[in-house]
Amino acid sequence: MKRPQLMGTLLILVSFIGILFFLTGGRFSFARQLSGDDASALNLTDDKTVQFILVTVGVLGAMGGMAAAIAFVIWRLNRDITQAQTSAPEPTNPLDYRIYGHRAALVLIGGITIVMLLFCQAISMIPGFGGQDILPVAAGEEAQAIDRLFLVEYIVMSVIFGLVVGLFLHSLLYFRAAKDDRSDGEFIHGNTKLELGWTIIPAIIVTVLGIYALIEFIGIFKEEDNEYVIKVTGQQWAWSFEYPDDPDTEEADGFVSTELVLLQNRPIKLEMNSLDVIHSFWVPELRVKQDVTPGVETIYRVTPTVAGEYSVRCTEICGLNHSLMLADVLVMDQSSYNKWVEQKIADLQDPVAVGQTLAAPCLTCHSLDGSRVVGPTWEDLYGSEVPIEGEGSVLADENYILGSIVNPNGQIHQGYPAGVMPQNYASTFSEVQLGQLLAFIKSQSEIGRQELEAESPAGEEAPEADLQVGAVVN
Amino acid sequence: MLIPRPLRILYHIGLLRGLVVGIIAMIAGMILTNIVRAAFGMDTMDLMLPLKALFGSTVWQARTSPDTATEIVTGMGAIFFTLGFLAGVGSMNDWFAWSIGLKGGDGHFHPKEGIPTWTRYFSFDTNHKVVGIQYGLTSILVLMVGGLFALIFRTELAQPGLQFLNNQQYNNYIGIHGLLMIAAVLLGVGALSNYLVPIMIGAQDMAFPRLNGFSYWIGVPAAILLLMALPMGGFDTGWTAYPPLSVKAPLGMQFVLLSIFILGFQSIVGSINLLVTIFMMRAPGMTWFRMPIFVWGVLAASLLQFTATQFFGLAFISVLIERWVNIPFYDPARGGNVTLYQHIFWFYSHPTVYIWVLPGLGVISEILPVFSRKPLFGYKPIALSSMAIAFMGYLVWAHHMFTSAMDPFLRLPFMLTTLTIAVPTGIKFFNWIGTLWGGKIHISTPMLFSLGAFILFLLGGLTGPPNGLVVTGIHLHDTHWVVAHFHITVFGGFLFSFLSAIYFWFPKMTGKMFNEFLGRVHFWFMFGGFATFALSLFRIGVLGMPRRYADYDSAWGFGSLNMLATIGAFTAGGSMLIFIFNMAFSARYGVKAAPNPWRSRSLEWQIASPVPEFNFSAIPEIVGHPYDYGLPGAVYAILSPEDQVAPLEDAYTPLDQPEAVGSGVAAVPVAGD
Known part of the structure; x- marks a missing residue:
C-alpha cells in the first residue's frame, strides 16, 4: 500500500474513532453498563449546552466522515478503473486490488460498521425522538443482564451489516458496467473454501451467542430465597394485584391494589392468572414479559432496583380496550413502601375505597367525569333517571345498578351498544364485593354520598373486609 | 342470435x-x-x-x-x-x-364468436399463464386494499389520542390488514410460480391444468368472505385469532375462520400441482442442478405449503367448532387448553413465512446473475440452503410463544433451532455478493428492486436474532420491534422481489416495455418510505410500544416517531400508484419489447413475447447450465427453430456493439452434434 493511501485510510478511521468518542461522551448507556456505574469516566459533562454542542458536532462529524469516506472510495475507484482500463490487465489473480479494489472495500466495510454502531445512538439524541438511550431505563437486575446481551447483539449485528453492505456497495460502485459495455463478467461460479467459510463461521457465531444467552437465561429466571409473592389477576381490561397477609401479624390484612407497588431490591414473584382471555404482563423498564393465561398460573420473577414510576402494558391483544389495559408500577424505598402498605390496610375498613379498587376494570369503559368512553359515565349516575332502550326511563337505584352489573344486557342505556360489557361479573364478584362496588358508584353522585353518610356514621358499620387471598379470583 | x-x-x-x-x-x-x-x-x-x-x-x-x-x-x-x-x-x-360418464371438454381455451378475449382473464381458464396473471392481478388488488387499511390505522397512530377511529374499528382494521396481506402474498407467490415454473422447466403447462384453474378460483370467494367479516361485526383478535378471545369474538370472526380455511385449499391444491409439475415435467436433460434457481425456491416453498397448511386450517376450524357446537377445545374451565391452539397455529404460521420468502429469494437469485453478467455464485449451496431453510422452518415454531404459558425451559431448544436458520440464510447473502463481485453490473428497475430487497431482507435477517435469543426476545416480543421486523422481512423477502419479478418479466408477459423512469421513481419512493417506516417502528418498539395498541400515552414520547412512520408508510403506499399506472399504461401504450431485452439465458426469454399459448411447439432439450454467463460458447438449451425467436439483439436499448460472448442458446442444433 502506498503511503498517501495508507494515510488517507488511517485518517478516516481515526476520525471515526474520534466521533465515536464525542458521541458517546455524553451518555452511552451501553458504555455505562460495561464500566459498571453511572458516574463513569465517559460521562464528560452534565451541562446541557455543552452536551448539545458535543452531540451536534458529533452527528455532523459522523456524517462528514462518512461523506469523506465515500468520496475517498469513489476517487480510488475512478483512479483504479482508469488504471485498469489503460493497462488492461488480464483478470488472472483474484487478489489483484487494481481489479477488485479490496482496500476500498475494507474502508467501506469499516465505515459502515462504525456508522451502524453510532446509528441508534445518534438517532436517540435528536430531541423529541423518544428519550436519550436506545433502551428504556433498566430498573431491575434482570434488565441489566438483558441489556448486556442487547449490547453484544448490537455489536454483532453492526459488524455483519457493515461487512455485507460494505461488500455490496463496493460491488455496485466498482463493478458497475459502462453504459455501452455489453461484455460479460468473469466466469466464476463458486468457491468451495469460501462456501465452507461462510457456513462454518456464522454457525460458530450463532452457537456462541446461543450458549451465552442460555447462561444469561438460567441466571435471570432462577428462584431467589426471599421472594415476596404477589398474585396478579388480568381481566378485560384491567390488572389487579393481591398482596398476601403479613405472616407476622396473623391478621387478615392482605389487600388488593390496582397499582403494583414494589419494594426496591426485594425479589418479587408474581403468580399470574387470567379471568377471561390471554393477556400479557410487561413492564418495559423491567424488560421481562409473561403471558397471563386462563387456566394456567404463570410465574414472573423480577428484582426491581431503581425506584421510579413505570407502567404495566398488556401486550397480548385482549379485545376492545386492549390499549387501555395499563396499570401503574411504583418501585419505592423502604419508608415510602411502609407508608403505602399502612394506607392500604387502613383503607380496608372503607367500602368506598375497596370499591374503588374493585372498579378498576370498569373504569376503562365508564368514566367518572361525565365524559363518554364506551359505556355510560358513573358521574351523578346513582339516583338519576336513566333512559332505557325502548322502555322509557328508570330510576338508577341499587337494584338497577346491581342488575346492570350482573346482567348488562337486561336494560340497555339508550344510545349505548348492547353486548359490549362482559357478562360474567356475577361469577367474578362476591356479594360483599358487589356491595363495595355499589358504595363506590354511590360515592360518585351527590344523592349517593348523602346516603352513604347517613348509613355509616363515623365508619362504624363498615362491612367486614372479606378480601382474603383468592376472593377476587373466586 | x-x-x-x-x-x-x-x-x-x-x-x-x-x-x-x-x-x-x-x-x-x-x-x-x-x-x-x-x-x-x-x-x-x-x-x-x-x-x-x-x-x-x-x-x-x-x-x-x-x-x-x-x-x-x-x-x-x-x-x-x-x-x-x-x-x-x-x-x-x-x-x-x-x-356422470360424459367426455367433458379438452381443457383448452377456444375463442368464441363475438366474445372478446379479455373475458378469459375473468373466467375459469386452464392455461397456466392466464392463471398466473389472474393470481397476480388479484394479488395486487388485495395488496392495495390491505394497504389501504394499514394507511387508515397508521394515520390514527400518527398522534397520541384517538382522532377518528374507535378501538373497535382499530382492532378490526389491524386484523383484516394482516389477513389480507397474507392472502396477497400467497396469491403473489402463486402468480410467480404458476406463470414461470412451467416455462422455466420447458413444459407446455402445469401437470393438472384444471386443478390449477380451480385453485385460483377458490381463492376468490375466500377473499370475498374475508372482506365480509367487517360488515358482519368485525373481529377484535388480530390475525392470529387466539382463543379464548376468538371464541368470544363477534360474528365477523366466523367469516375469517371460514375464509382462511377455504384459502387453505388453494395453498394445498396449488402446491400439489407445482410439486408434480416440477418432479415430472422437466424438459429432457434438465437435472435437479440444471433447474433455474427460482424453481428451487418454489419447490422448497411448495413442500412446506403442501405439508403445513393443514395445521392452519386445523387451528382455525377447531375454533369454529367450539363456536358452533361448543366443544371446549380452548375453555380451561371445561378441560380445554388455550396454549394448544398456539402450538398448532404456529406450526403452520412459522413455515408460512418461508413459503412467502423462498420464491422471493429465488427471484433475487434469478435476477442478480442476469444483470451482473456473471454466473450465479454457488448455485448448489443456494439451492440446498432453500431446502435447509424449509426443513428447519418446521423446528422453530415455539419461538412465537416465548412469553406464552408453555414450560419456560422449552424456550431454550427453540432458541437454538431458531438461531441455526441464520446459517442457510447467511449462505444466500454471501453467495449473492459473490455473484455481484467482479461482474459487469447493469442497474435498471428490476435490478434496483432486487438490490433493495437484498438490503431490506438483510435488515430483517439481522433483526431476527434479538427476537430469537430468549433473553432479549422476551423484551421485544409483541412490540412494534416485532412489527417492524416481520414487515421488513416480508418487504425484502417477498414484496420487493415480487415487484422486481413483475418489472423483470413484464416484457415477457405483455410484449411491451414499461417506463424505466417511472420504475426508478417508484423504487426510490418505495424504498425510502418503507425504510423510514420500519426504522421508526424498530425504535419505538424497543422503547416500549406494544403491538396492536389503538392509542398510546403522549407521555411515552412516541409521537414524533409514529408521525415519521406514518409519513414513510404513505410514501411507500403512494408509490404503488405510480407502479400501477406504469404497468397499466405500458401494457396498453408501451414500446414493443424485444423477446429478450435483458439478454437472459433462461428458457422463457428465448421464445416469443407474449408467450404463445402452449409455450413450446416442441419440448426443448437442456444441455447445459442456466447461468453460464461469461463462458464463451456455452449452450443451455436447444429449442426448435420455430420457438427460438429471440434474435439476441437488444431492441429496447439499441447498442452498437455486437454480442461479445455466445448467447448461451444455440438457435439450431449444430450440425453433426
Missing part, C-alpha cells in the same frame, strides 16, 4: 356468473339450514335481518355475543356461497361431466 351481444359477453365473464350462482346458493343454503334447524326444534335465524339492516329499519347488532342460530345459518350460507361460486364460475364443469 336472440340474446344481445352485451348480455352474451356478461354471461361469458365467469366471475359474474360465479357471483350470481353463489348468491343464489347462499340464500338457498341459509333457508335450507333454517328448515333443518326448525325440523329438529332448534331456534332459527331471522333471514330478513340482513335486508332490514341494509335498509336501516333495524340495527345490525353483530357485536352482541353471536347467537348460535345466526352464526350457523350465516356460516352455512358462506359455505354454500363458496360452492355455488365455484360451480357457477365453471371451475368444476369437466369434473362434473366425468363423474
Whole structure:
C-alpha cells in the first residue's frame, strides 16, 4: 500500500474513532453498563449546552466522515478503473486490488460498521425522538443482564451489516458496467473454501451467542430465597394485584391494589392468572414479559432496583380496550413502601375505597367525569333517571345498578351498544364485593354520598373486609 | 342470435356468473339450514335481518355475543356461497361431466364468436399463464386494499389520542390488514410460480391444468368472505385469532375462520400441482442442478405449503367448532387448553413465512446473475440452503410463544433451532455478493428492486436474532420491534422481489416495455418510505410500544416517531400508484419489447413475447447450465427453430456493439452434434 493511501485510510478511521468518542461522551448507556456505574469516566459533562454542542458536532462529524469516506472510495475507484482500463490487465489473480479494489472495500466495510454502531445512538439524541438511550431505563437486575446481551447483539449485528453492505456497495460502485459495455463478467461460479467459510463461521457465531444467552437465561429466571409473592389477576381490561397477609401479624390484612407497588431490591414473584382471555404482563423498564393465561398460573420473577414510576402494558391483544389495559408500577424505598402498605390496610375498613379498587376494570369503559368512553359515565349516575332502550326511563337505584352489573344486557342505556360489557361479573364478584362496588358508584353522585353518610356514621358499620387471598379470583 | 351481444359477453365473464350462482346458493343454503334447524326444534335465524339492516329499519347488532342460530345459518350460507361460486364460475364443469360418464371438454381455451378475449382473464381458464396473471392481478388488488387499511390505522397512530377511529374499528382494521396481506402474498407467490415454473422447466403447462384453474378460483370467494367479516361485526383478535378471545369474538370472526380455511385449499391444491409439475415435467436433460434457481425456491416453498397448511386450517376450524357446537377445545374451565391452539397455529404460521420468502429469494437469485453478467455464485449451496431453510422452518415454531404459558425451559431448544436458520440464510447473502463481485453490473428497475430487497431482507435477517435469543426476545416480543421486523422481512423477502419479478418479466408477459423512469421513481419512493417506516417502528418498539395498541400515552414520547412512520408508510403506499399506472399504461401504450431485452439465458426469454399459448411447439432439450454467463460458447438449451425467436439483439436499448460472448442458446442444433 502506498503511503498517501495508507494515510488517507488511517485518517478516516481515526476520525471515526474520534466521533465515536464525542458521541458517546455524553451518555452511552451501553458504555455505562460495561464500566459498571453511572458516574463513569465517559460521562464528560452534565451541562446541557455543552452536551448539545458535543452531540451536534458529533452527528455532523459522523456524517462528514462518512461523506469523506465515500468520496475517498469513489476517487480510488475512478483512479483504479482508469488504471485498469489503460493497462488492461488480464483478470488472472483474484487478489489483484487494481481489479477488485479490496482496500476500498475494507474502508467501506469499516465505515459502515462504525456508522451502524453510532446509528441508534445518534438517532436517540435528536430531541423529541423518544428519550436519550436506545433502551428504556433498566430498573431491575434482570434488565441489566438483558441489556448486556442487547449490547453484544448490537455489536454483532453492526459488524455483519457493515461487512455485507460494505461488500455490496463496493460491488455496485466498482463493478458497475459502462453504459455501452455489453461484455460479460468473469466466469466464476463458486468457491468451495469460501462456501465452507461462510457456513462454518456464522454457525460458530450463532452457537456462541446461543450458549451465552442460555447462561444469561438460567441466571435471570432462577428462584431467589426471599421472594415476596404477589398474585396478579388480568381481566378485560384491567390488572389487579393481591398482596398476601403479613405472616407476622396473623391478621387478615392482605389487600388488593390496582397499582403494583414494589419494594426496591426485594425479589418479587408474581403468580399470574387470567379471568377471561390471554393477556400479557410487561413492564418495559423491567424488560421481562409473561403471558397471563386462563387456566394456567404463570410465574414472573423480577428484582426491581431503581425506584421510579413505570407502567404495566398488556401486550397480548385482549379485545376492545386492549390499549387501555395499563396499570401503574411504583418501585419505592423502604419508608415510602411502609407508608403505602399502612394506607392500604387502613383503607380496608372503607367500602368506598375497596370499591374503588374493585372498579378498576370498569373504569376503562365508564368514566367518572361525565365524559363518554364506551359505556355510560358513573358521574351523578346513582339516583338519576336513566333512559332505557325502548322502555322509557328508570330510576338508577341499587337494584338497577346491581342488575346492570350482573346482567348488562337486561336494560340497555339508550344510545349505548348492547353486548359490549362482559357478562360474567356475577361469577367474578362476591356479594360483599358487589356491595363495595355499589358504595363506590354511590360515592360518585351527590344523592349517593348523602346516603352513604347517613348509613355509616363515623365508619362504624363498615362491612367486614372479606378480601382474603383468592376472593377476587373466586 | 336472440340474446344481445352485451348480455352474451356478461354471461361469458365467469366471475359474474360465479357471483350470481353463489348468491343464489347462499340464500338457498341459509333457508335450507333454517328448515333443518326448525325440523329438529332448534331456534332459527331471522333471514330478513340482513335486508332490514341494509335498509336501516333495524340495527345490525353483530357485536352482541353471536347467537348460535345466526352464526350457523350465516356460516352455512358462506359455505354454500363458496360452492355455488365455484360451480357457477365453471371451475368444476369437466369434473362434473366425468363423474356422470360424459367426455367433458379438452381443457383448452377456444375463442368464441363475438366474445372478446379479455373475458378469459375473468373466467375459469386452464392455461397456466392466464392463471398466473389472474393470481397476480388479484394479488395486487388485495395488496392495495390491505394497504389501504394499514394507511387508515397508521394515520390514527400518527398522534397520541384517538382522532377518528374507535378501538373497535382499530382492532378490526389491524386484523383484516394482516389477513389480507397474507392472502396477497400467497396469491403473489402463486402468480410467480404458476406463470414461470412451467416455462422455466420447458413444459407446455402445469401437470393438472384444471386443478390449477380451480385453485385460483377458490381463492376468490375466500377473499370475498374475508372482506365480509367487517360488515358482519368485525373481529377484535388480530390475525392470529387466539382463543379464548376468538371464541368470544363477534360474528365477523366466523367469516375469517371460514375464509382462511377455504384459502387453505388453494395453498394445498396449488402446491400439489407445482410439486408434480416440477418432479415430472422437466424438459429432457434438465437435472435437479440444471433447474433455474427460482424453481428451487418454489419447490422448497411448495413442500412446506403442501405439508403445513393443514395445521392452519386445523387451528382455525377447531375454533369454529367450539363456536358452533361448543366443544371446549380452548375453555380451561371445561378441560380445554388455550396454549394448544398456539402450538398448532404456529406450526403452520412459522413455515408460512418461508413459503412467502423462498420464491422471493429465488427471484433475487434469478435476477442478480442476469444483470451482473456473471454466473450465479454457488448455485448448489443456494439451492440446498432453500431446502435447509424449509426443513428447519418446521423446528422453530415455539419461538412465537416465548412469553406464552408453555414450560419456560422449552424456550431454550427453540432458541437454538431458531438461531441455526441464520446459517442457510447467511449462505444466500454471501453467495449473492459473490455473484455481484467482479461482474459487469447493469442497474435498471428490476435490478434496483432486487438490490433493495437484498438490503431490506438483510435488515430483517439481522433483526431476527434479538427476537430469537430468549433473553432479549422476551423484551421485544409483541412490540412494534416485532412489527417492524416481520414487515421488513416480508418487504425484502417477498414484496420487493415480487415487484422486481413483475418489472423483470413484464416484457415477457405483455410484449411491451414499461417506463424505466417511472420504475426508478417508484423504487426510490418505495424504498425510502418503507425504510423510514420500519426504522421508526424498530425504535419505538424497543422503547416500549406494544403491538396492536389503538392509542398510546403522549407521555411515552412516541409521537414524533409514529408521525415519521406514518409519513414513510404513505410514501411507500403512494408509490404503488405510480407502479400501477406504469404497468397499466405500458401494457396498453408501451414500446414493443424485444423477446429478450435483458439478454437472459433462461428458457422463457428465448421464445416469443407474449408467450404463445402452449409455450413450446416442441419440448426443448437442456444441455447445459442456466447461468453460464461469461463462458464463451456455452449452450443451455436447444429449442426448435420455430420457438427460438429471440434474435439476441437488444431492441429496447439499441447498442452498437455486437454480442461479445455466445448467447448461451444455440438457435439450431449444430450440425453433426
